Amino acid sequence: MNTIQKKIWMLASVVLLIMLSIWLAFTYYNQKTQNQYNDILQRYLIMNEVTSASQQVITDLNNYLLNPSLTNLEQINMSQEEIRYAKYEVYNLVNVENEFALTNYINLIDSFIETTNRSLKFQSEEEVEASAKEFSEATRISKYISEMTLTVIDTELKTYDRFYREIIEQSDEFKKLGIWLLLLIIVFLLLLTYWFSLTITRPVQQLTKAANELSKGRFDRPIKVESNDEISFLAKTFDHMRININNLISEIQQKAQLEHELQQNKLLLQESQLRSLQSQINPHFLFNTLNTLSKKAYLEGAEETSDLLVSVAGLLRYNLKRLDRSVTIHEEVVVLQQYMEIQKARFTDRLDFHLDIDESCLQVQIPGLTLQPIVENAVIHAIEPKEDGGSIWFRVLDENDSVTIEIEDDGVGMSKDKVTQILEERLVETEGHSTGIGFSNVVKRLRLFYGFEDVIQIDSTEGQGTKVVLKIPKIRRIDNNEKAPDRR
CATH class of the missing domain: 1.20.5 (Single alpha-helices involved in coiled-coils or other helix-helix interfaces)
Structure with a gap:
């Protein structure tokens, strides 16, 4: 991710690079022009140095002739070395245009050096007149060297006059180029700065626009x-x-x-x-009426009818209890037997009901109206649809810390989808059962009562029957803030 700081450093680097490039270009041009000027000036200085060196040799030679001492002789040798060095420097100035003039100039220097050497030689041989004659010749050559130096310099000036004019013209053109280059760089930097500012201001504007949208409640x-x-x-x-x-x-x-x-x-x-x-008076009135009919049937000798009415009255009384009460398995079994007495009177030989109950488990607490809706579901969906009826098995088994209650039938069974709907409490039941409590409601109440999901299991195969298994803990776990169920 490019940070704003990186962008700023990038812009600064570009500007510095452009400025450095301009500075290097100007420096290179100035250095080139200066080197050309230095080369020309160096030519003039070298030629002037030849003139000065020749005059110094004449002066030192005159001093030696007047006073032939070792010191003066050493001074002449030093002056001759300087003029020889100057001659070698003149060699570097030779080009096509001045080759003839400089060749003569160099030969003249050689003649001057030879003349001074002959004067020294005659002086050492004590030939005074010959030495003086050579001294005069050397003086004449020295003057000629000075005149020729001016002539060569004048020739050089004429030769480099066109070069001077070109340098001046180049300087003017370079000034114009510098102005245009400066304008182009300014335009480029302005465009670069504008683009750089957009990379910062445009996101800020987009963010500001989004903030305005949020302030208007458009989330x-x-x-x-x-x-x-x-x-x-x-x-x-x-x-x-x-x-x-x-x-x-x-x-x-x-x-x-x-x-x-x-x-x-x-x-x-x-x-x-x-x-x-407002409607409670109706079931209570019906309950009292059933008790009266049961006693009247018993007095008239219709004992089966009396027992049936007693079972209906007991079932009705049990169903009038509150659903949030906990009861014992014994109470549930009693009302279940009363319910099955009524169903046997209805289905006669088409219904077989088998009980297998462990007496030690009957005092375990369970929610009220739990077993009857399950058995009633088996009667309605397993026994009633079959012409030959069927059988229902009810078992209460002791499993150490828990009680297992099994309700099994040999009816038509259920599909896996329906079993899943019941266990997931998604089944919408519309049947008018006697209690008004459906299977899914029983599953929900059991899970709420015991606090875990695996309290019930359903094994069913279509055409082979259904088996419902309840795992009831003997000791119910009650939260600290939860009241114990009413056991009245």
Whole structure:
């Protein structure tokens, strides 16, 4: 990810690189021009040095002739070395245009050196007149060297006059080029700065626009920022915040809707409770009427009819109890037997009911109206559809820390989807059972009562029957804040 700091350093580096390139170009041109000037000036200095050296030789030779001492002789030798060195420097100045003039100039220097040497030789041989004659010749050559130096310099000036003019013209052109180059660089830097500013300001504008949208309550629009720096990271974080706020608003709306529905359900529940209180007189009146009919049937000798009415009355009385009460397995078995007495009177030989009960398990607590709805479901869905009827097996088995209750039938069975719907409490039951409590409701109440999911198991195969197994713990785990069930 490119940070804003990196972008700034990049812009600064580009500007510095451009400025450095311009500085190097100007420096190179100035150095080149200066070297050319230095070369020309060096030519003039070398030629002038020849003149000065020849005059110095004449002076030192005159001193030696007047006073032939070893010191003066050494001074002449040094002066001759300087003029020889100057002669070699002149060799480097030779070109096509001045080759003839400089060749003569160099030969003249050689003649001057030879003349001074002959004067010294005659002086050492004490031939004074010959030495003086050679001294005069050397003086004449020295003057000629000075005149020829001026002539060569004048020739050099004429030769390099065109070069001087070209340098001046190049300087003017270079100034114009520098101005245009400066303008182009300024335009380029302005464009580069504009582009660089857009890479920062455009994401900021997009983020500002998104913030305005959020301030207007539009949390459903995603925040998109085209950048690869800290602003992009800020936009992503901002977008996450928008999503969280949007989810929170949706959750608050859902909660408000749920509270509204709960309020409506509360009102409906209050109305239902009022109607339930108003209708309670009917089942109690029916219960008293059944008891009266049972006694009258017994007095008239119809004992089977009397027993049947007693079973119906007992079943009705048991069903009038509150569903949130816990009862013993013994109470559930008694009401189950009363229910099966009624069903046997209905189905006669088509219904076989088999009991296998461990007496030691009868005092274990279970929710009220648990077993009858399951057995009733077996009667309605397993026995009733078959012409020949069927059998139902009811077993209560001791499993050390728990009690296993099995309700098995040999009816038509259930599909796997229906079993799954019952266990997942998704089955919508519309049958008018005697208790008004469906199978899925029993599953839900058992799981709520015991606090775990594996309290019930259903094994069923279509056409082969169904087996319902309840795993009831002998000691129910009760939370600290939960009251123990009413066992009255």
